[in-house]
Amino acid sequence: MTTLEGFRPIAEVAADERSRIAFGKAGVHKDDRYAVSINDEGAILLTPLASIPKRELMVWQNDELRASLFRGLADAAEGKVQKLDWVTADVEIDEEDE
The missing domain is CATH 2.10.260 (Pemi-like Protein 1; Chain: D)
Known part of the structure; x- marks a missing residue:
């Protein structure tokens, strides 16, 4: 053989x-x-x-997007991030706070 x-x-x-x-x-x-x-x-x-989900395929097809994502991941790993106050659909906004 x-x-x-x-x-x-x-x-x-x-x-x-x-x-x-x-x-x-x-x-x-x-x-x-x-x-x-x-x-x-x-x-x-x-x-x-x-295998990756189809919705993530654009990251591997778009060099600029992939580079941006990797820069963001590197920043997060180095602690160069800050918390943002986000309002999402699952959070109710108090009318008095507006």
């Missing part, structure tokens, strides 16, 4: 009655996600994935 460049054998596994293969010996954990690819020789490649 030949191995692809950069790969090393770690275990031999057998598919169960439902054609499933356990990958625990390869360091796979519960809820890990992978893209599965196969070549003409039948070699299977699992590529780790990190």
